[in-house]
Amino acid sequence: MSGRTRDWKREALAAGSPIQPIIKDVGEIYSRLLDHRPVIQGEIRYFIKEFEEKRGLRELRVLENLKNTIFETNERILPKCEQAMSDNLNEVFKKLQAANGMIHKLQEKEHEERKFQADKLMAREEKHIAHWEEFMKEQQNKRAEVDEEHRKAMERLKEQYSDMEKELAKYAHF
Numbered sequence: 001m002s003g004r005t006r007d008w009k010r011e012a013l014a015a016g017s018p019i020q021p022i023i024k025d026v027g028e029i030y031s032r033l034l035d036h037r038p039v040i041q042g043e044i045r046y047f048i049k050e051f052e053e054k055r056g057l058r059e060l061r062v063l064e065n066l067k068n069t070i071f072e073t074n075e076r077i078l079p080k081c082e083q084a085m086s087d088n089l090n091e092v093f094k095k096l097q098a099a100n101g102m103i104h105k106l107q108e109k110e111h112e113e114r115k116f117q118a119d120k121l122m123a124r125e126e127k128h129i130a131h132w133e134e135f136m137k138e139q140q141n142k143r144a145e146v147d148e149e150h151r152k153a154m155e156r157l158k159e160q161y162s163d164m165e166k167e168l169a170k171y172a173h174f
Helices: 003-014 020-033 037-172
Strands: none
């Protein structure tokens, strides 16, 4: 129930009676001592007002700081970063081109070295083949010489044995 409804009931009961001022005083004492709603509502209104003002000021300060930070970033830091990035990218690009050129030269040298090694290996292999063929010819010649010496030795031995048989045949009739 609201305070107006109670006041209306009190006034209706006390209307025209000598107790009316007493009831009115008791009602006022009651509302002062026990009815804290108006005081609490006032305190709540004061608290909300203070909270909104402080919050509003705090949010304004935060927004102002953000605005200043964004402005400083856009006006000072971003151009410096773009310039540094541009300078560094050009420098890095030049270094990459130089490194690419060096790598290309190294690849050419490696290719030439591999070709040289392959040619050298091929020449060595051809030399070995030529030596092998020469060795095989020498072996065949030596074999032919050995075969010829063997044939001659066999011939001599045959002659020697034939002569020995003839000599033996002379002494065999005794």
